[in-house]
Amino acid sequence: MLPLGIAELIEIYLYQLKIIKPGSRIKHDWLKRNDAKNKIEQQCISSLDDILNIDKILEISKKVELKRNDIAYGAPMDNENLLKNNIQNFFKILDLVESALGDKIVKHDD
Numbered sequence: 001m002l003p004l005g006i007a008e009l010i011e012i013y014l015y016q017l018k019i020i021k022p023g024s025r026i027k028h029d030w031l032k033r034n035d036a037k038n039k040i041e042q043q044c045i046s047s048l049d050d051i052l053n054i055d056k057i058l059e060i061s062k063k064v065e066l067k068r069n070d071i072a073y074g075a076p077m078d079n080e081n082l083l084k085n086n087i088q089n090f091f092k093i094l095d096l097v098e099s100a101l102g103d104k105i106v107k108h109d110d
Contacts, residue, residue, distance in 0.1 A: 001072065002086050003028035003065045006093055010040070010057065012105055013097045017051065019044045031058070032065040052100040060089045060096075 007028040014020035024043035030036050036058050041048050048054050064086045071083055098104055 001028070001068065002090050003031060003061070003068050005090060006061050006064060007031065009090075009093055009097055009105070010061070013057075013101065014040075014044060014051075016101050019046050019048075019051070021045055028065060028068075031061040032068075036062065053096040057093050057096050060093050064089050 007026045007030075011020065011024075011026050014026075020043055026040055026043065030039045033039060037048055037054070040058075067082055067086060071086065094105065
């Protein structure tokens with residue numbers, strides 16, 4: 001599920017920045033909340049306000065999480081386009097995280 005992957009990306013980002021408490025987890029369902037930033041911040045040792053791209057990451061994450069059940073449970077709609085959009089949003093978040101860290105998270109064996 002894409003929201004789980006996005007939650008993992010956010011965790012990786014925060015662990016790389018060394019601001020998330022050891023052993024802390026980001027739950028994907030937090031991403032659809034209006035107070036997602038505050039909820040995630042509770043798992044951190046400092047504020048998220050100065051974290052590069054965090055507001056954009058959370059904005060995109062919320063869009064994906066809000067459509068999670070439509071994809072997972074097959075609500076009648078154009079699921080193929082919805083899935084494509086969510087995959088594109090996942091890669092947007094990956095790009096934002098990698099550009100902020102200055103390093104690739106996903107390594108490719110070419």
